[in-house]
Structure formats: structure tokens, C-alpha cells
Amino acid sequence: MRISVSADSLDGVAEKVVAELRRRGHEVVTHGALNPGERDDWAWASEAAARDVGEGRADQAVVCCWTGTGAAIAANKVTGVRAALCGDAYTATGARTWNDANVLALSLRLTSEVVLAEILDAWFTAGPSDDETDLANIAHLSEIPRP
Numbered sequence: 001m002r003i004s005v006s007a008d009s010l011d012g013v014a015e016k017v018v019a020e021l022r023r024r025g026h027e028v029v030t031h032g033a034l035n036p037g038e039r040d041d042w043a044w045a046s047e048a049a050a051r052d053v054g055e056g057r058a059d060q061a062v063v064c065c066w067t068g069t070g071a072a073i074a075a076n077k078v079t080g081v082r083a084a085l086c087g088d089a090y091t092a093t094g095a096r097t098w099n100d101a102n103v104l105a106l107s108l109r110l111t112s113e114v115v116l117a118e119i120l121d122a123w124f125t126a127g128p129s130d131d132e133t134d135l136a137n138i139a140h141l142s143e144i145p146r147p
């Protein structure tokens with residue numbers, strides 16, 4: 001899978017995310033602090049990675065900032081992106097299953113290497129549900145008017 005990864009700093013688990021994804025056989029594209037010379041503030045870095053997904057240059061993205069909150073908010077502004085801030089494997093499984101999330105947002109501060117591996121295991125194992133109600137919820141996302 002081609003995965004775009006952004007971070008607003010190299011603190012915490014940022015470079016581990018890239019290494020772990022490559023170790024799992026994914027092609028990784030980097031943005032923000034992971035790509036020297038590119039703007040690394042969280043709104044810009046996360047937008048760049050999310051746009052890769054929204055515009056078809058990547059299958060999925062992982063967006064990171066200190067808390068993960070700003071990265072998730074920015075990614076969710078991009079059409080076609082469903083970003084989920086995940087702090088544990090259960091949330092990651094739910095995000096893929098019930099929300100068909102295509103962008104994983106992570107906290108650089110709170111995500112240990114062990115929890116990162118658990119989250120990625122869950123994220124790449126789970127797939128979208130075919131339950132009618134789940135599908136209706138996903139479809140409705142594109143019907144909610146933007147201001």
C-alpha cells in the first residue's frame with residue numbers, strides 16, 4: 001500500500017511510524033518535519049498527507065502531531081478523507097470497521113512504540129463493515145453540507 005505520513009516534529013514516535021510502515025512492506029511518502037524543506041506546522045503537514053489520499057496519490061495516510069488533534073482536524077477538512085485519532089488498537093479497529101477511516105491520526109507524545117505496533121496491527125487487519133447502517137452513515141458524510 002502507498003501511505004503518506006506527516007508529522008509536525010521529529011519528537012516522539014514520528015520516525016518510528018515511517019520505519020514501521022516500511023518494515024511492513026508499505027511504500028511511504030513523507031511530509032512536514034519528515035520531509036526537510038517542507039512546511040512542518042501541523043495544519044500544513046497534515047493537509048499535505050491528507051491531500052495525497054483525497055487526490056488519489058496515496059491509499060491511506062498517517063498524520064501525526066503532539067496530541068494528534070490538530071492533525072486529525074486538518075486531515076478531515078480534505079474531501080474524501082475520514083481521519084480518526086487513535087490512541088489504542090480497539091479504537092483503530094473501530095475506525096476501520098465502522099468509519100471506513102482512511103487516515104490514521106496519532107499523538108507523537110502518547111503513542112509508545114509498543115502501542116504503535118498494536119494500532120498498526122489493528123488498522124491493517126480490520127476492514128470496512130458491510131452492515132447497512134454503517135454504510136448509510138459513511139454515505140451521509142458526503143451529504144453533510146460544508147459551510
Ligand SMILES: O=C[C@H](O)[C@H](O)[C@H](O)COP(=O)(O)O
Pocket residue numbers: 008041042065066067068069070071
Ligand atoms: O494539535 C496540535 C498539536 O498537538 C501540535 O503538535 C501542538 O500544538 C504543538 O505545536 P507547536 O509546536 O507548533 O506549538
